[in-house]
Each structure stands twice: as structure tokens, then as C-alpha cells.
Amino acid sequence: MKQEIQCILKRYPHAGRDKLIPILQDVQEALGFISKESVVQIGEHLHLPASKIFGVATFYNQFRFEPVGRYHIQICRGTACHVKGSAAVLETIKRALKIESGQTTRDGMFSLEEVACLGACGLAPVIAVNGRFHAKITPEDIQGLLNTYRQKGESSDE
Amino acid sequence: MIKIEVNGRIIEGKDGEMLIYALRRAGIHVPTLCHLNDMFPSGACRLCVVEVDGEKNLVPSCSYPVRSGLKIWTHSERAVEARKTIVELLLANHPDDCLYCERNGSCQLQDLAENLHILRRRYIGDRNRFNEDISSPSILRDPEKCILCGKCVRVCEEIQGVSAIDFIGRGSSTTVGTAFNEGLNVSSCVNCGQCINVCPTGALRERNQINDVMAALSNPDKFVVVQHAPSISLTLGEEFGLKPGADVNGIMTAALRQLGFDRVFETSFSADLTIMEEASELVRRIQTNGPLPMFTSCSPGWVKFVEQFYPELLPNLSTCKSPQQMLGAIIKSYFATRENIPPEKIFSVSIMPCTAKKFEAGRQEMERGGIADVDAVLTTRELARVIRMRGLDMHKLKPEHADTPFGERSTAGKLFATSGGVMEAALRTAHFLITGKEMKDLEIKEVRGLDGIKEAHVTIGDLTLNVAVVSGLMNTRTILDEIRSGSRTIHFMEVMTCPGGCINGGGQPLNADIEAIKARMRAVYKIDKTEVIRTSHQNPSIQRIYAEFLGEPLGKKSHELLHTSYQKRTVLV
Ligand code: SF4
Ligand code: SF4
Numbered sequence A: 001m002k003q004e005i006q007c008i009l010k011r012y013p014h015a016g017r018d019k020l021i022p023i024l025q026d027v028q029e030a031l032g033f034i035s036k037e038s039v040v041q042i043g044e045h046l047h048l049p050a051s052k053i054f055g056v057a058t059f060y061n062q063f064r065f066e067p068v069g070r071y072h073i074q075i076c077r078g079t080a081c082h083v084k085g086s087a088a089v090l091e092t093i094k095r096a097l098k099i100e101s102g103q104t105t106r107d108g109m110f111s112l113e114e115v116a117c118l119g120a121c122g123l124a125p126v127i128a129v130n131g132r133f134h135a136k137i138t139p140e141d142i143q144g145l146l147n148t149y150r151q152k153g154e155s156s157d158e
Numbered sequence B: 001m002i003k004i005e006v007n008g009r010i011i012e013g014k015d016g017e018m019l020i021y022a023l024r025r026a027g028i029h030v031p032t033l034c035h036l037n038d039m040f041p042s043g044a045c046r047l048c049v050v051e052v053d054g055e056k057n058l059v060p061s062c063s064y065p066v067r068s069g070l071k072i073w074t075h076s077e078r079a080v081e082a083r084k085t086i087v088e089l090l091l092a093n094h095p096d097d098c099l100y101c102e103r104n105g106s107c108q109l110q111d112l113a114e115n116l117h118i119l120r121r122r123y124i125g126d127r128n129r130f131n132e133d134i135s136s137p138s139i140l141r142d143p144e145k146c147i148l149c150g151k152c153v154r155v156c157e158e159i160q161g162v163s164a165i166d167f168i169g170r171g172s173s174t175t176v177g178t179a180f181n182e183g184l185n186v187s188s189c190v191n192c193g194q195c196i197n198v199c200p201t202g203a204l205r206e207r208n209q210i211n212d213v214m215a216a217l218s219n220p221d222k223f224v225v226v227q228h229a230p231s232i233s234l235t236l237g238e239e240f241g242l243k244p245g246a247d248v249n250g251i252m253t254a255a256l257r258q259l260g261f262d263r264v265f266e267t268s269f270s271a272d273l274t275i276m277e278e279a280s281e282l283v284r285r286i287q288t289n290g291p292l293p294m295f296t297s298c299s300p301g302w303v304k305f306v307e308q309f310y311p312e313l314l315p316n317l318s319t320c321k322s323p324q325q326m327l328g329a330i331i332k333s334y335f336a337t338r339e340n341i342p343p344e345k346i347f348s349v350s351i352m353p354c355t356a357k358k359f360e361a362g363r364q365e366m367e368r369g370g371i372a373d374v375d376a377v378l379t380t381r382e383l384a385r386v387i388r389m390r391g392l393d394m395h396k397l398k399p400e401h402a403d404t405p406f407g408e409r410s411t412a413g414k415l416f417a418t419s420g421g422v423m424e425a426a427l428r429t430a431h432f433l434i435t436g437k438e439m440k441d442l443e444i445k446e447v448r449g450l451d452g453i454k455e456a457h458v459t460i461g462d463l464t465l466n467v468a469v470v471s472g473l474m475n476t477r478t479i480l481d482e483i484r485s486g487s488r489t490i491h492f493m494e495v496m497t498c499p500g501g502c503i504n505g506g507g508q509p510l511n512a513d514i515e516a517i518k519a520r521m522r523a524v525y526k527i528d529k530t531e532v533i534r535t536s537h538q539n540p541s542i543q544r545i546y547a548e549f550l551g552e553p554l555g556k557k558s559h560e561l562l563h564t565s566y567q568k569r570t571v572l573v
């Protein structure tokens, strides 16, 4: 992991603060999330304190600070989905998994992300699990869906 | 000076200065929440808005330059209404916990609500819900009470050069927090408490240890001793309405006895002890080639700063424990034996100007055989609280003397209260150790005053020492980088974490302005000027403890009790 980050940083020699966002994007792309280690290394490279980097990174919704779970749930927060009740769906998922957007459940099974639009407005409200779309989802569907995935995840553990 | 019109009256201002300073000099109070004196205005709170002739919008007086011909209304209906709305909006999601809040009675938000006569909740927002950060031994953070004024963030970054905290997230979910929202205890926070001193609300406060102390005081099996740091007698009075710099030493001693402490000692005594050890260490380092420069090690925020940001300079830190820890160690060894009290029966309390002293007392280097040198640390503010809780009237108590043998100090020990004081005290004794004679002029003017970086060249015999005195950790960064690159030669450097030293520590009475800090500093130098014993080595009690117990400075006993070493510390920096 350390080397991957060093590779990324090498692409930004003598960089200043203005390169922070592109570097964070590269790191997220490489690791899937922004790790503590990477923040320390970026900080050394750009001469920025960790708190500042974290502050900037949390300003944008695109960054996550935990590795994604086995099942990565993306929920569309676009207008169409919103009109059709995505807020209630989101609340239900958060409550069921006891996590906030951007977080991963403790067992590493699920992670949750809000995305601006999944580009499938016809299916609203829509969520995607590891890229697979689930259309016209309602709060009532959530528990069943999560159970199915959890079972699948647990059985493939053995 | 130019003239401007304010509320129909002519006042003077300096061309280009921020309006708020001119208003304050003229005695016109415009409220602020985000303003920090002499720092770049952030314009975050907009509470300081005033009406300016010719400007369409209200302007923030903290960031509006004075120019001639200005015509201003500071308390027009529009300005006051705007301020009221701002405060009402701040209150919309505030916990309203005043009755149960550390800052009840000393909260700027509370004052504003009162001054603006806000009597009901006009806006109702979702109440902030965040967990308290209780991870730090020194600082407690309660983000629910945070109004996002940003002062703590700026002080931590710009004054202390630490940047442990910053704004996290955005929009309505913005908070002030650490990297990855970790506890302060694993962050780069050096526990200095300067953020507490600028926080307008109860969002930041010290980790209170009052209950531990009260429990010990009422436990008949405990022998409870207390030491108070050099600055406390000069600041405690402010908590009871006395002028900054008023010395309440004797009254405080009386109060401490009434609270039930079995012995009252002065940390200034062990500051003298520190000087004996530290000056000897300096002389030894000079004679044996280093490592130089030697850094003082009595300010625990600074020590942690070096451990995490400049670990390669750790060998430069003096091995001396701080005066707090030295006295703690002596009490549980020399004193315990002398009085025939088992060390584990002693509960040792110290009154400190400093939140980082709580952290220091808990460091594992600071115990022997599972017995901590110091058991609990109260800040000046906490002591004032205890005194009020016990209903002691500081205006009626009769002054008393501290206990021997650790109640006797030189003025050199007392100088530890202020930036430059350790340097002066150490040089006085180093001069004696090297030449066998006293310095002709004991006062080294170059290292006095409130400048963040002070330098002097001091001649001792045929040596010329370059010395530097730094306070406010941001200031150390410049010097340390120069030392690292070899572009600056210094032999001895005193560092105090807080700007101006302990008199401005993170545990001192709140709302001290620059004038109060100056008054506290003058009080220290007045003591130095008026008393007879002005060097640590002339303190008879110090001479006695070496004769009876310690042997000689840097000797075996000293090594065991009074010295320590530090290691690189990995935190999220
Ligand atoms: S921070 Fe101030 S306004 Fe808030 S609860 Fe405490 S005293 Fe009241
Ligand atoms: S105590 Fe000092 S170092 Fe810690 S957050 Fe506050 S200002 Fe920063």
C-alpha cells in the first residue's frame, strides 16, 4: 500500500496544496478509499497536517475513509429518485446496517455510498449493489434484500 | 491619526487599521465571536457588523479598514437586529444546557443572548448531536456546544503550529474535529489548552479532576499534599475580581489549608531544583561537546511537540523533569521518608496554569514502581472553582506561609512563570557554576517581554553563549528548521508552549487580554526585583536538600528521581 501511494505521489513532484484533490482522487482510485497511512504520506509530500487533509477530503462527498465492504451499496440521490422516496430508503438502510453513508459495517459485509445520480432514472428509486441495479426499491424491500446478500456473503465464507 | 464619525461622535482611528480596534479604544463595544486580536480577520461570525454611510450592506468591523471621512453607526436598529438574528440562529440547534455547563456564567454565547435580550427560541433547528471526545487527559471537546467560530482551529495552527483540529465535513454537518475523527489523545494535540482560552462556549474545556481531589481530601487514610506553580499566585486573584497581577500567595496558602491539604508547597522551590540540575547539565554539555543546543524540558506541550514533529532533536532536550514532576518525586521519596509516611498513602496534587500538566503527570516516565510522582493536577480555574464550592472568601482570609522545606524559593524559581524566566534563572546559576562568582547584573533584559522569539548573547567567563527564548510553538518551527539545517548556532534555548509563558497558560483564568498578560508579567519581575534571594543556588532549602539527600546535581540520586528521557511518538500528524 505504501508503495502504491509513493508511486502516486511521484507523479506530483514539488506539488503544492492545489494538487491535494487530484492526489486524493488517485489514492481513492488505487485503494478504494483514503487510508490513514495515505493521509500521512500525502501530508509529508505536500507539507500539510493530517487534520487539514481530512478536512478538505470530507468537504467533498466523493471520498471515503474506510475500505468498501464485500457488498458496496450505492444509493441514487438524483432528483427522480428523490421524488420517488429515496430519502426514506436511505434512512432504512442506515438504520438496518447501523452505518452512515461513507461507512462500512463492522463485519466488513456492507458499505454505503450516496451518489449524485446512477443514471437510471427510469428505475427510480434505484440502488446498486456491487454494480447490480435494484429498481423501484421501497423501504420495505430493504431488510429482505440485505438478508439475501448477507446469506450469500456468509455462505461463500465457508 | 484620522477622524471618523461614530454614532454622531468624532473618534480617532489609524488609517488602514481594522475598524474594531478604533471602536474599542473609543470605548464602543461591538460584540465578536470569531475575532482574535492581532490575527488576520476570518469574518466568520458577522456579529461585529456595523452600518457604514454609503455601503449598501452592513460591514464586519473586524475586517473593515478605517479611512478618513467614515461615518458609522454601531448600534443602529438594523445592526442590532442583524446581530440578534445571528445569535438566534446559533441558538437554534444549541443544547441550551447552561445550568449544567462548565461555562455557565463565563460563556460568550450566553452573554450575547443576555445582552441582546433574547427571551425565546425564534428558530428551531435540529439539535446538534455529537459525541463528546473524552479521550484526552487534558482537553475535553463537546462539539454539540461548538458554534464553529473557528478560533480554536486558528490558534492551534497559527499560534501553536500543531494543527490537531480543523473543520471537518461541510454544510450543516460541519464540525471541528481531528483527522479521521479520532480522539484527541491519538492526534497531534499537545494538550496546551490555548484552544480552551479562546473558545467562546463550553465546547472546549479542561478534563476536570476536582472529584479525585475532593475524594482524597475527605479520605482519612490519605495524606494530601499540594504544590502550586510559580504563576498561580499571580493569576488566581482574577477569578475573585482582583486586578491582573495581584499576588495572592499567602491568601491562597490559607485557602489551601482550609480546603484540607496537609501540606502546602511551592513548585517554585522545585523550579530552583530544576535550575540546579539544568544549569549543571548545560555546563556539562558545553564542556563535553553536546549535544547542543540544549532545550529546556519543563513545558510538557513542547516536549510532546518535539517527540512527534522533531524526534531527531530529542537528544537536545534537557533530561530534567519539569518542576512539577521533580517536586512530585521528591515528596514521595525524601519527604515521605522524613515524615515517615508510606509513599502510597500520599496523594500529591498540583495546581498548574496548564492543561498539558495533566498529560505530563500521567506519562509512564513519571512514576516509579507503580507510584505516580503526581496524582492529580488542577488548573488555576479548577482551584478557583473548588474555593468557591467550599465557600471560602478570598477577601477575608488572612495570609499564611507555605510549609517548609519545599515552601521556600528564590525569585529565580518564581521567574519560571514567564517566558524568559527559566533562561534568566539558569544563566544566573550557570554563571556561578562556571566562574564561581555571581553575575554582575542578574537581569537579562533581552529575554524579557512578550516577543515570541527573543535572543541574547551572554558572556560567562571566557564563554559567549547564544541563547534563544521562544514561546508559542509556531515560533519554534522557524528556529528548529534553522538549527536542523545548520544555519543558526544556539547553545541554549528555552521554550514555553504558551505565548508569553505560564502566565498565559491554557489553564489560567479566561478572558485575559494582552494588558492582563502584561500585568501578570510585571508582577513576576516585581517579585524578582524586591526580594533578596535571587538565584536558585542561594536558596538555603536547596542547599539543604543536596546536603541531606541528593548529594550533588546530576548525581546518582538526581539521576534516579529528577531526570528522564523521551522517545519518538507516532501520532497522526
Ligand atoms: S456553551 Fe454557553 S450557551 Fe451553551 S450551554 Fe454552555 S453556557 Fe449555555
Ligand atoms: S490543546 Fe493545543 S494542541 Fe491541542 S487542540 Fe488545543 S490548541 Fe491544539
Ligand code: SF4
Pocket (backbone or CB within 6 Å): B145, B146, B147, B148, B149, B150, B151, B152, B153, B176, B195, B198, B199, B200, B201, B203, B204
Ligand atoms: S470549539 Fe469553541 S473555539 Fe472551536 S470552533 Fe467551536 S466554539 Fe469556536
Ligand code: FES
Pocket (backbone or CB within 6 Å): B031, B032, B033, B034, B035, B042, B043, B044, B045, B046, B047, B048, B049, B060, B061, B062, B063
Ligand atoms: S468578529 Fe467580525 S466577523 Fe466575527
